[in-house]
Amino acid sequence: MKRHFxxxxxxxxxxxxxxxxxxxxxxxxxEVMKKRGLSEVDVVRAAKTYNPSGVKDEFVVFxxxxxxxxxxxxxxxxxxxxxxxxxxxxxxxxGYGFDEESKKVLRQGNIRGREINWGDTHxxxxxxxDGKYDGKWLAINDxxxxxxxxxxxxxxxxxxxxxxxxxxxxxxGAFFTQNSDYIIEACQYAAPFDNNYHPIEAYKEAYRGxxxxxxxxxxxxxxxxxxxxxxxxPPYMQDLSDAGKGVSxxxxxxxxxxxxxxxxxxxxxxxxxxxxxxxNDTDFLHVYNWRKLGELAKDPKNVKIINDHKVxxxxxxVKNNALFLIPEPKSPHGVDVSPxxxxxxxxGKLDTHASVFKWSKIKKLIDSKExxxxxxxxxxxxxxxxxxxxxxxxxxxxxxxxxxxVDGEIYTSLYVDSQIVKWxxxxxxxxxxxxxxxxxxxxCGMEGKSADPQGKYIISLxxxxxxxxxxVGPLHPxxxxxxxxxxxxxxxxxxxxxxxxxPHQAVAIRAEKLHGHVRYPMGTNSRTDSIxxxxxxxxxxxxxxxxxxVKIYATVVRSHINPERITVNKGDEVTMYLTNLERAxxxxxxxxxxxxxxxxxxxxxxxxxxxxxxDIEGVFPYYCTEFCSALHLEMMGYLMVKxxxxxxxxxxxxxxxxxxxxxxxxxxxxxVATNAATDAVIQxxxxxxxxxxxxxxxxxxxxxxxxxxxxxxxxxxxxxADEAVKAGDLEKAILFENMIWQLMVKTADVGxxxxxxxxxxxxxxxxxxxxxxxxxxxxxxxxGCHVIGKVSSGPDLTGVLERHGKDSQKWVKxxxxxxxxxxxxxxxxxxxxxxxxxxxxxxMNEKETKDIIEYLKWVDENANLF
Ligand code: K7E
Ligand code: CUA
Numbered sequence: 001m002k003r004h005f006x007x008x009x010x011x012x013x014x015x016x017x018x019x020x021x022x023x024x025x026x027x028x029x030x031e032v033m034k035k036r037g038l039s040e041v042d043v044v045r046a047a048k049t050y051n052p053s054g055v056k057d058e059f060v061v062f063x064x065x066x067x068x069x070x071x072x073x074x075x076x077x078x079x080x081x082x083x084x085x086x087x088x089x090x091x092x093x094x095g096y097g098f099d100e101e102s103k104k105v106l107r108q109g110n111i112r113g114r115e116i117n118w119g120d121t122h123x124x125x126x127x128x129x130d131g132k133y134d135g136k137w138l139a140i141n142d143x144x145x146x147x148x149x150x151x152x153x154x155x156x157x158x159x160x161x162x163x164x165x166x167x168x169x170x171x172x173g174a175f176f177t178q179n180s181d182y183i184i185e186a187c188q189y190a191a192p193f194d195n196n197y198h199p200i201e202a203y204k205e206a207y208r209g210x211x212x213x214x215x216x217x218x219x220x221x222x223x224x225x226x227x228x229x230x231x232x233x234p235p236y237m238q239d240l241s242d243a244g245k246g247v248s249x250x251x252x253x254x255x256x257x258x259x260x261x262x263x264x265x266x267x268x269x270x271x272x273x274x275x276x277x278x279x280n281d282t283d284f285l286h287v288y289n290w291r292k293l294g295e296l297a298k299d300p301k302n303v304k305i306i307n308d309h310k311v312x313x314x315x316x317x318v319k320n321n322a323l324f325l326i327p328e329p330k331s332p333h334g335v336d337v338s339p340x341x342x343x344x345x346x347x348g349k350l351d352t353h354a355s356v357f358k359w360s361k362i363k364k365l366i367d368s369k370e371x372x373x374x375x376x377x378x379x380x381x382x383x384x385x386x387x388x389x390x391x392x393x394x395x396x397x398x399x400x401x402x403x404x405x406v407d408g409e410i411y412t413s414l415y416v417d418s419q420i421v422k423w424x425x426x427x428x429x430x431x432x433x434x435x436x437x438x439x440x441x442x443x444c445g446m447e448g449k450s451a452d453p454q455g456k457y458i459i460s461l462x463x464x465x466x467x468x469x470x471x472v473g474p475l476h477p478x479x480x481x482x483x484x485x486x487x488x489x490x491x492x493x494x495x496x497x498x499x500x501x502x503p504h505q506a507v508a509i510r511a512e513k514l515h516g517h518v519r520y521p522m523g524t525n526s527r528t529d530s531i532x533x534x535x536x537x538x539x540x541x542x543x544x545x546x547x548x549x550v551k552i553y554a555t556v557v558r559s560h561i562n563p564e565r566i567t568v569n570k571g572d573e574v575t576m577y578l579t580n581l582e583r584a585x586x587x588x589x590x591x592x593x594x595x596x597x598x599x600x601x602x603x604x605x606x607x608x609x610x611x612x613x614x615d616i617e618g619v620f621p622y623y624c625t626e627f628c629s630a631l632h633l634e635m636m637g638y639l640m641v642k643x644x645x646x647x648x649x650x651x652x653x654x655x656x657x658x659x660x661x662x663x664x665x666x667x668x669x670x671x672v673a674t675n676a677a678t679d680a681v682i683q684x685x686x687x688x689x690x691x692x693x694x695x696x697x698x699x700x701x702x703x704x705x706x707x708x709x710x711x712x713x714x715x716x717x718x719x720x721a722d723e724a725v726k727a728g729d730l731e732k733a734i735l736f737e738n739m740i741w742q743l744m745v746k747t748a749d750v751g752x753x754x755x756x757x758x759x760x761x762x763x764x765x766x767x768x769x770x771x772x773x774x775x776x777x778x779x780x781x782x783x784g785c786h787v788i789g790k791v792s793s794g795p796d797l798t799g800v801l802e803r804h805g806k807d808s809q810k811w812v813k814x815x816x817x818x819x820x821x822x823x824x825x826x827x828x829x830x831x832x833x834x835x836x837x838x839x840x841x842x843x844m845n846e847k848e849t850k851d852i853i854e855y856l857k858w859v860d861e862n863a864n865l866f
Contacts, residue, residue, distance in 0.1 A: 045493045048484060051078040059446050061459065061508045062124045062138055063480070066501030069119035071140060071151065076446070076457055076508060079482055079496040087149045087158050088119025088142050092599050095590075096158070099600040099608040100575075101527040109147050109161035112195065120144040122504040123174055127218060131178040131245040131339070131451025135513035137221045139174035139183050146170035148185055148214060152221055154517050157526055162223045164212055165309035166193040166230055172211070172241035178249050178451065182290060183214040183223065184242075186254045190235030193306045203263050204376075207235040210311070211254055213290050229297040229310040231288055231317055234377045235261055237277075238286060240334050245451055246341030248359040250291035253344055255332045259283045259375075278350060282327035282384065284375070285335065285346060287362060289322040296320055314377050324366060325375055327384040329355055334400035334442075338410075339451045343389060343425050347398035347412060354398050354412055356425045358389035392428040394421045400505075402445030404455040404485060411448075411458050411485070413440040420460055420483065422490060434490040436460040436481050437468050444506040454510065458483045458490070461503055469497045478502055518585045520605030532607035534577025538562075538713075550574045550614075556589040556602055556624060557581040558710075558746055559631035570643045572614045579607040584706035584750070590625030593639050599625065614641045629749075631742060664730040671737040678744045682711070685751045689758060692865075697761050703754035710746040717743065763862040766855075773855030776848040785837065788859055789866025794835055798863045801856055809853055815839070816849045 033043060051057065057075030060082070065072045069089030073082045088109060090097025097106050097117070109116055119142035127137040138151040146164035151157065164170055164185060172186025190207040192198045198206035215227035236256035244251040262276030270276070293312055296302040303310040317323035329351040336345050344357040362382060365371075371380040397416030403409065408426035413419075418439055422432040442461045446454035465479040477497035484491040520526060523535025536553040541562040544551045550572050555562050557580070568574055578591050580602035591600045595616060600608040624635035642648065659667070694700045721736035766774070777783060785794030804811035804827075815822055819839040822828050832838050844852065859866065 045491070049077045049079065049482065049494050051075075051080070057511055059454075059457070059508045060511045060514060061444060061506050062126070063444070063461075063498070063503040063506035064121040064124050064140060064501075065498075066122075066478075066503050067118065067120055068501030069117075069121055069142070070500065071121070071124060071138065072498065072500060072503065073156065074496070075511070076459070077482060077493070079480065079494060083156060084500065085151060085156050085158065087121065087140060087151065088116070088145075088147065088161070090117060093590075093601060094157070095599050095601040095608060098598055098610075100611050101525050101532075101608055102158075105158055105161060105527050109142075109145070109149075109163060111145055111147075111163050116145050118144075119147065119149075121501075122171060124505060124507050125174040125176050125183070126450075126507050126509055127180045127216075127221075128176045128178055128450065129180065129218075131249075131341075133447055133450050133507075133509045133513060134180075135509055135515065136218070137180070138507075139176065139216075141170060141173040141185060143169055143171045143188060146185070146187075148174050148183060148223065150221055150223060152529075153514055155520075155526055156516060159527060159529075160222055162214065162225055164230075165307040166208075166311060167191070167210070167212065170212070172239055172254055175241055175243050176216070177243040177252075177290070178245040180216050180218040182228075182243075182294070183216050184252055184254075184290075185212045185214060186238040186241045187211070187233070188237060188239065190237055190258075193230075193232075193311060195307065200263050200265075203235060204261055209233045209235050209238045209256070211238060211241065211252060211286070211288065211290075213252075213294060215294075225309075229293070229303065229312055231290075231293055231312050231323065232304075232314050233286060233323075234259075234314070234375065234379070236284060236286075239332070242335050242337045242344070242449075243290075244337055244341050244359070246339075248337060248341040248344075248363075250289060251359075252286075252288050252290045253335050253337065254286040254288070255328065255335050255346060256283045256286065257331050278331045281330055283330055283332060284325040284381075285328040285332075285344075285357070287324045287326060287366075287382075288317065292320060292322045293317060296322070314379060318378055318380065321366070321369075323379055324362075324382055325379050326357065326362065326382045326387050329353060333398075336401040336403075336410075336449060338425065339403050339453055341451075345401050345410060345412075345425055347400065349397060349399060349415070352393050352396060352398070353391040354394050354401075354423075354425075355391050356389040356428065357387050361389070362387045389425075390428045392423055392425070392430065394423065394430065395419060395433070399440070400442045402443040402448035402458060403453040404445060404448070405453050406455065411443055411445065413443050413460065415439055415441065415463075418462075420458065420490060422485070432489050434483060434492055436462055436483075436492070437479060437495070438462055438464040438466055442505040444508050446508045447510065448508070456484075456486055457508075458485050459506060459508070461506060463502065465495075465497065468495050472499075480506075518604075519583060520603065522581070522605050523579055523607045524605055526603075526606050526608070532577065532579075532609075534575075534579070534609050535607050536577060536579045538581055548572045552576040554578045555581050556591065556635070558587065558629040559624075559635045559742070561591070561622070561624065561635060561637050564637035565640070566637070567640045567642065568614045570614060570617045570641050572641075573611070574614050574639075575609055575611045577607060577609045578602055580604055583709050585702070587628060588626050589628050589635070591622065592625055593622040594620050596620070601626075614639075617641050617643050629746065659731075661730075664734070668725075668730050668734050668737070671734055671741070675737060675741050675744060678741060678748065682744060682748055682751060685748070685755050688755055689751075692758055692762055694754065694758055697758065700754050700758045700761070703750050703757060707747045707750040707754060710743050710750070714740050714743050759862070759865045763865055764858065766858050769851045769854040770858040771855075773848075773851030773853065774858075776844065777852050777855055780842045780844055780848070780852075782842065782852075785835075785839075789863075793837060794839070795831060797856060798859055798866060801853070801860060812853060812856070813849050816842070816844050816852065817846075 059076040061074050063072040071085040086096030096102045124140040126133040146167040150160040152159045167187045168191035169188045170185050171188035175184040187209045190209040192206050210230045210233045212230040215224040237258040239255040241254040258277040260279050264273035302316050328346050329348045331350045332346050333349040334347045342359050346355045365382045372383045373381045395414040395417040399413045399415045402411045408424040410425045412421050419433050423430045440460045440462050444459040460481040462479040465476045477499040480496045482493045523531050525532035542553050550568050582604040588603045596612045598610040620639040717739045721733045724733035786797050801808045
């Protein structure tokens, strides 16, 4: 990245400063800038976010997808979307909710027996060790249907969903404690913990809020429901939360928004909720010792079991000095603990201030039992002033905070002002502000809420885009804006529309901390990470019947599904296990049968299953849904569902002309000859690879393994072909020989990719001009006739710079720029006759022509490689 950036900025400099050797490119840059109306600042910003093809990002962001119930993954600084992960909502591409394994995960999210197929996702959280992100697990909450999901960052798949047994909504989650022992989930709208009806008039008595501490097994990546517990709290509408860390580790902090306990009633002539719920000047910050409560919860004496779940009643928490309240400015929103755990910043929302509480001060009041009173539920209240480090006036509508590695530096979103403010929570001084578009909610710093913030960028997660993008109708995309925070002043770099729900929060991690798999161990059930009962290897494919239950053990590999014909009776229960036998990276297949609402994604090594009642009669093609090879369209088969109670008349056979034995023999021989010729090409590639020590280069070696995977299947097919010949069935023999050719084509496909990769590695370094020349050669269509190292529909160009006398380069240049003037040259004439083609004028300019000559020089330098 750095190297590219330096190069690019020097181009920009030369455009404005001096004429240097880069004149040609700076001229082009100036032209592009003029054409697109870009300023120099724009170009620098573009350069800061641009990733050349193949270059990867420094950070990876996991963003909530809001009402879409998914997670969006994208890169920083390029802001390129990498993936949508199905979480609470079915996601057909990944088969999520359409194959049996993922359905089991999705259905863990059923509530009171009901299927729920969406979620209102708010807060993704990355697992932590010592307060630092470890790149293993991602948790995310659903506010509408109080649930938490766990996503495995080894394959970016959702592995678990747990339903909160006592809450009826939950917003303040998910937040990991600093060693991922627990995940915090605070209630939002108070409601009865049991599932019964309680009149709203009994709000204060029967409705409750709280915080659930989900016990997390960091090794397995699973929430342990039985070891989890909920801390009962007053019906104050607990909101955002954060786990203490460092000095405050073991404690949790949760805001609240309705300590008025107002319950509205417009329909009975009461002022609306919004008026009554914001009446008090202060609400309460809840401070609780989850570690101590976790110990208490182990003793049945200390818990009430509600809906099969442990709840610690308020009086138990109070009696054990584990629950306190601190007044905070009214209707706050975000609460964010500093990287060292000492400062807790609460944002006002309705207040222009952020309030910075200091943990050592709070702890002192707690230890000395210095309270200013108790709330109606008997919870001790600490003095607000004595708990505060101070307040800073930031602007209108402060919501959320992120930290940077600079001591005391904090970034806060101002929802109403549509600004980001950078300030210092220690000195309480405002340092800088930048406008965003528009109405920002959360901010996403790079590991900006961990114990080890990385700085560099802040992303502003704006609620409204208004006029920033093309009009796509009244429902606009959201706008994530990337801001460079490396300088003294913040610099807004780029807008990214996010068209999938309203992402509330996003978290970013250094890309190198993520270690995703590229394939599964053969036969893996990806949702349980164990070997699938339906794992099927090549040769084990079969159809098993037991009464009206039909089980199909199938495999998929380029480019066929085995079996290719399945006949069942109407009403049969069909289960089909599909194993992708591929080892090659990115060779995913998909599988569907029309009309049956099923789809599976089969990544290399994965086994997934689909299940349905074959309740409609007919013929249903099934096929692979990923364009996986040149013969992808042929990767299909038929499900035939027949009614056992019906009589079917067989169709009259059509009379078709068949081939004579001599014709068959000729076709057989032709096919065998083609295979021999193709094999010769493969062997030459193999020789090249071996001669050049391919196994010393990991990327090449992996490709070669993939190629041999295909090649290794040939002997078995050859045996079948030869057996058919022996049995006198040439028709069949030809088909098996054709299969051999298919395998050879796939081998050659990967083999040639491996050869190209190897050439790139071992060839001499290309100059910038030669690289530009290669590009011009490719884009100009020269490759259509000229293949380097080989005579194709035009002559091989290796050595072309020498074979036209001492002025060869000029000859080549003239010929490229105006070939028609040289058609009468005796050499050219001979070529035209030989190839029956005239080299056309491709309208290359002087520079492109020069570059192509540089490229041809590079080819000559490496002639032995082609
Ligand atoms: Cu502010 Cu749900 Cu975190 Cu929206 S929440 S913004
Ligand atoms: Cu497999 Cu297309």
